[in-house]
Amino acid sequence: MMQISTPLSVTDHRRDIAGMTYVYPVVSRRAGGVSVGINLNTNNACNWRCIYCQVPNLIHGAAPPTDLALLTAELRTMLQEILHGRFLEERVPEGARRLNDIALSGNGEPTSAKAFPEVIESVGQVLVEFELVGAVRLVLITNGSLVHQTHVQAGLARMAQLHGEVWFKLDAGTRESMRRINGTQQTPDRTLKNLVTAAGLCPTWVQTCVFALDGEPPAADERQAYLDLLARALKQGVRLEGVLLYGLARPSLQPEAARLSCLSAAWLEDWAAQIQQRLGLAVKVTP
Incomplete structure (x- = not known):
């Protein structure tokens, strides 16, 4: 049984808001409706440490073992309440009262779960049961x-x-900026290979978070490196759905939080126009 006592909002993405282990509802500003989240990283562990991350007590590591039966039962309960109960009417602001998506996101990297393919299969079974596929x-x-x-x-x-569909994080185009922003030693070449693979298997959007660091937006050379990396992907014949460009929505809970600030909507729109012009990709902007 769900235990939601307060209305949902775009600023409250608590994973335990429904009293469940894996499943939680949010009002997503990017989705424009209700997103049912699935958090496989219940231990707050991730193999990256992005400086804008809103996860409390973030640790380095992988997702713990997944209780597939519990996850499946929670998802069934959540969808039943949303589709056939009074959840939307009572807990969701007017204008966002629609089920938009089911998103594997949560408090770390979801693909670090050993049972990741089994999770997808279980979610798929529930989608079939509720006639929601497609x-x-x-x-x-x-x-x-x-x-x-x-x-x-x-x-x-x-x-x-x-x-x-896959939302593939790409915040920077150089190894140095990836290390600074995402806390990873991953190289642009590895990122490119994985992006090519992901897009070849499933429709893929690039999702990019932009913000000011110490009052300064991303430098011109960093933006160029980002464009160059995506251009290399496109040159290899990769079909990308586009770019999801977004700014900061909620405060970071990482040590760098005080150094981060939002960029203006005008700056984001200008950067989106440059991406679209240079690469020919659709760009969706969420300030």
């Missing part, structure tokens, strides 16, 4: 760092069969 998006929000692993690729292939 009607509600299944989204994987990922840093893409583990896409080279066979079991992750199996999950992505199954997602494509369920009309799902």
Whole structure:
């Protein structure tokens, strides 16, 4: 049974808001409706440490073992309440009262779960039961760092069969900026290979967070490196759905929080126009 006593809002993405272990509802500003989140990283562990991350007590590591039966039961309960109960009317602001997607996101990198393909299969079974395949998006929000692993690729292939899509994090185009922003030693070349693989298995959007660091927006050379990396992907024949460009929505809970600030909507729109002009990709902007 869900335990939500307060209305949802775009500023409250608590994973325990419904009193469940894995499943939680949010009002997503990017989705424009209700997103049902699935948090596989219940231990607050991630293999990256992005400086804008809103996860409290973030630790380095992978997702713990997944209780598939519990996850499946929680998802069934949540969808039943949203689709056939009074959840939307009582807990969701007017204008956002629609189920937009089911998103594997949460408090760390979801593909670090060993049971990732089994999770996708279980979610798919529930989507079939509720006749939602193709009607509600299944989204994987990922840093893409583990896409080279066979079991992750199996999950992505199954997602494509369920009309799902991947949101692949790309905040920077150089190793130095990736280390500074995302806390990772991953190289642009590895990122490129994984992006090519992901897009070949499942429809893929690039998701990019932009913000001011110490009062300064991303430098011109950093923006050029970002464009160059995506251009290399496109030159290899990769079909990308586009770019999801977004700013800071909620305060970071990382040590660098005080150094971060929002960029103006005008700056984001100008950067989006440059991406679209230079690469020919669709760009969706969420300030």
